[in-house]
Amino acid sequence: MVDRIATYQPADNTGWTEQTADFVRDLVTTTRPSSARDAHRLAAITAAFVIWGEQQDVPLVAEQLITPERLEEYLASGDRAQWVHGTQIGVRWALRRVGIANTRRAPWRSRTITPGSKTVSFPYTPDEIRLYQDAAAKQRTPARSRYMQAALAFHHGAGLHAIELVHLRGRDIETRHGRYVVHLTSVHTATSHSPSRTTIVHESYNPIVERLLRDAGDGILAHASATPTAASFTSIRKWLVYNDALPELSPRRLRATWLRDALSAPVPVRTVLDAAGLMSIDFAAVGASLIDDDPQGHLTVLASHRAAPRPGARPGNTTTGVP
Template sequence: MSEQAPPQNESPTTTVETKEASPVYRGPHSETVLATIDGFPRAQHVLPLEAQHIEFVRDAVRAADPKTPKTAYKLLTALAGFTAWALEQDLPLAPDRVLTPDRVDEYLSTGRRRDLAPGTRATLRTQLRRVARATTRTAPWPAETNFVYLRPNRFLPPYTPAQIKHYWDAASLQPTLRLRRYMTCLLVFAHGAGLRSIEIRALTAADISLGASEEAGWLVHASPRGTARGRTVPVLRRYDRAVAQLRVDRPTGALAGRYDDDPDDPLAKIRGQLRLPTSLPPLDPRRLRNTWLCEHLDRGVALRPLLEAAGVKSLRISEMLPYLQEVNATARLAGN
C-alpha cells in the first residue's frame, strides 16, 4: 500500500516545523521567533560563552515562551550576561541552583550593573525572573499574581539560624587572612549588632569597649557617614570571643581591612571574593542586619530601644511580619 498523502488542507511545511520543534518548545511561536533564538548570538556579538553555554541560554528562553522576536532577543541578551557572570563565579549551570532570587539579586548589585539606572536594573530583573520561573522547579520565586517588584529599599528576608551557622563555618575556611577577617567582621557586627556595611568598614579596636556590667558584654560605637554623632550597640553575647580576637589581631587600623573613602560600598569587591558553598545564598550585610532586627523582635525587645540601636526612625513592620515568629499572644493582649 502506498504511503498515505497528507490531507489537502494540511501544509507539508507545517508538518516539518512541528517535527523540528525544540523539546522545550511550549507555545505557538512564529518561525521568526524560533529563528531569533536559534540564531543567537548574532555574528557581530562576541560572548565569552562556549557552545554548551549558549545552548543553555537558548533552551531557557525557548521555555520562557516569548511571543515576538524582539522579546526573545531581549531575554537572550539578559540571560547571556547573567550566564557569563555565573560561570565567572564557578556556579553550576543548573536552573534551580543558579536562577534563584538570591543569585539574581547578587548579579544585579555587583560589577558595572550597580551603576545602571534603577529602571534598567528593574527591567533586567523582570527578564531574568521570567526565564527563571519558566525553567526552575524548586527556586523560591513567588507566584506571578503575588509578585512585588523589588524596590531598592525592600525588606530583604533574614537568614535562617542554619545559614548563619554555615556562614561561620565558611568564614574559618576562607583562603586568605584578609577574607577571613572581613567575613568575621561582617558576621559579628552586621548580625551581632545590626550595623550597616558602611559603618562596619571604618570600625577600629578603639570603637569596641566592655559594657559597665556583665550583662552587656562588648559594646560597639557606630558613626553614620560624614557625621560626628553615633550610637552604641551591644554585640550579641555569643560573639564575645570573636570580638576579643578581632581586637587582639587588629589593635590599630580598620578591623575589616583597608578601604577607600570614595565608593558607597568599598568592601563590595572583597565580598565578591568570598568563597561560599553554592548551597548558601550570597552573603548580604543588609540581610544580616535584618536577621538581627527580626531576632530582637522575636525576643520581645521594645520597639523604641530597637529603633535607637538600629539608628532608624521606623521599621517596615508589615514587610517583616512573614519572618517573625508566631506566638499565642491572647493572654498578653488580654492584659494578663
C-alpha cells in the same frame, strides 16, 4: 551548574515527587541560569511555586501553570516562609524569567529587570547564617576571613549598616558585663544617615569580636588598612568563597536578619528602633519571618500590659537599654 540543577531538592520535601522534580529541573534548565548560585535560587523559588500550583490542582504544564495571573495569585496567597531566597520583588523577578523562557502563549512582557541590591533585604535563614559562619573561618586569605567574620559579628550580630563597619575601630567597642557594646558616633553614621547610637553585639559572636580586637588593637576591625573604603569592602565580598547553594553575602540582608531576631526578642520595640538607628520599620521584608515562641503567653501579657515612662525618661531619649 548542570549538576546543581540535576541534584536540587528542597529542604522540605513535602509535595516533592519525582514528577515535580523533573518538571522543575526542566524549567530551570530552559531558563539558562548564569551561575550555580543563580541556578539554585531559581530552583528554590520555582519549586515552591510549582508545589503551590499542584496544591491548587493546576497540571504540570508550563503554559497553564506559569502565567502572569497564576504568579499574582501566588504572590497574594503563597507561603511566604518559602521565600527564603528573596523578597516578593525577587520572587516575581525569578518566576517571570522562568515564565518567559518556558512559555509561548502566556502574555509575559519581553523583558525583566533584575532587582537591585536595595530590594533584596529579606532576612537569611538560620541555616544560611550557620553556613556563612562556618565559611568565614575557612576563607583562603586572612584578609577575607577577617572581613567576613567582622561582617557577621557587626551586621548580623549588632545591626550595623554596611558603611558603618568601614569606620569601626577597636576604640569604639566597650566591654560591659561580659558583652561587647558598640558606640557609633557621627564618624560612623555620617554616610548611613542614622543617628549616633549605642548597640550591643549578640553574645554568640563574643569569640570573634575578642579576636578582632586582639588583632586590630585601635585600628579598623574589618580591614588591615587604616583608611579602607566601602569599595574595598565590596571588592573583598566578591572574592569570598562559600557553598553555591547560599545567596551572595549581603550586609543589608545581615542587618535585616538582626532586625528580625531583635523584633522577636521580648524587649520593647523602641529598644530595637533605637539600637537600629530607626524611627520606623518597613515590615514588608521582615514581618513574615518574625517568630513567636509563646503566642498564648504573649497574648496574656498584652491583656495586662500598660506602658509607663521610666523615672527620668525624656521624650526623644535614644538610649538602647544596653546593660
